[in-house]
Amino acid sequence: MAFPSFRFGDTTEEFYEYVQNFVDIVYNNTTGITTLTVQAFRPQDAYLMASVMLALAEEKVNELNARIRGDAVRVAEGEVQRSEARLSDAMVQVTAFRNREMMIDPAKNSIILSELIGRLGEDLAETQSLATQKTNGSPADPGILPLRQRAAALQNQIEAERGKITSDSTGLADKLAAYERLTMERDFAKAALTRSLDALDLARAEARRQQLFLERVVSPQKADYPLKPDSLATFFTVFALNLIGVMVVWLLRTGVQEHAQYIEP
Numbered sequence: 692m693a694f695p696s697f698r699f700g701d702t703t704e705e706f707y708e709y710v711q712n713f714v715d716i717v718y719n720n721t722t723g724i725t726t727l728t729v730q731a732f733r734p735q736d737a738y739l740m741a742s743v744m745l746a747l748a749e750e751k752v753n754e755l756n757a758r759i760r761g762d763a764v765r766v767a768e769g770e771v772q773r774s775e776a777r778l779s780d781a782m783v784q785v786t787a788f789r790n791r792e793m794m795i796d797p798a799k800n801s802i803i804l805s806e807l808i809g810r811l812g813e814d815l816a817e818t819q820s821l822a823t824q825k826t827n828g829s830p831a832d833p834g835i836l837p838l839r840q841r842a843a844a845l846q847n848q849i850e851a852e853r854g855k856i857t858s859d860s861t862g863l864a865d866k867l868a869a870y871e872r873l874t875m876e877r878d879f880a881k882a883a884l885t886r887s888l889d890a891l892d893l894a895r896a897e898a899r900r901q902q903l904f905l906e907r908v909v910s911p912q913k914a915d916y917p918l919k920p921d922s923l924a925t926f927f928t929v930f931a932l933n934l935i936g937v938m939v940v941w942l943l944r945t946g947v948q949e950h951a952q953y954i955e956p
Contacts, residue, residue, distance in 0.1 A: 714740070724908060734913040741911035752905045760898045767887070767894040774887040778880035785873045815845040 695701040699709045715728040727744060731737035819842050 714744075729911075738911050738913045745907065745911065749905050752903050755903055759901050759903075760895075763894045763898040763901070764891065767891040771884070771887040771891050774880065774884040778877065778884050781873065781877040781880045785870075785877055788870060788873055811845055811849045815842055815849065818842040818845060 695705070699705045713730045715730075717726045717728075718724075719726070727741060729737045729741045729744070731740060818838055821838055
């Protein structure tokens with residue numbers, strides 16, 4: 692039957708109904724294999740229809756896979772990008788602090804200053820003790836004055852070094868606190884980036900697990916000879932219908948003749 696025809700119009704819905712008469716799709720739940728059977732008036736038409744339908748199916752499967760990957764991975768990739776930006780900003784701030792303050796690690800500088808103050812304190816204590824001993828032993832000793840001057844110098848140096856730590860404007864304590872805040876933010880950003888990368892790997896693995904696959908078990912082939920219509924069956928069907936029609940006509944004619952004989956005077 693051609694398209695369009697007296698039975699099927701030229702609309703899309705009617706064309707779909709028309710094609711259903713030539714396409715048969717059977718899915719086997721046990722094997723998971725879908726069998727596509729296409730009938731046409733010519734073998735090349737059936738081959739073309741089957742090939743195009745398989746290509747469209749593969750295209751749709753690829754589209755679904757791309758959508759699955761996009762939906763599952765898009766959020767994780769966005770989180771990774773935000774974490775990378777956060778870490779980059781934290782590292783830039785740490786570098787800017789080091790360039791501004793001219794020091795790599797304020798914590799190490801504070802340790803050095805503390806050790807220096809400790810050594811100066813030990814020298815101060817020894818100097819004061821020696822000066823006290825000489826004062827008690829021989830108050831007129833000329834070496835007492837240099838010892839007291841040395842003790843005063845050590846005390847001034849200790850106060851100066853302590854000022855480097857506790858100064859309100861340029862104190863190392865404030866710099867150390869600011870540096871610790873920056874390093875803490877950097878460490879948090881690193882941890883967040885690690886978690887985001889783990890979540891991205893998990894999302895990609897889940898997307899791969901949910902992917903659909905379409906594999907051709909048997910490719911479409913052109914028919915060697917037509918299976919339909921069955922010529923022998925068609926011949927006998929037409930012959931039987933014609934025989935029935937002839938018998939019906941003969942019975943009607945015989946009945947009319949017999950009826951006419953009865954009504955003649």
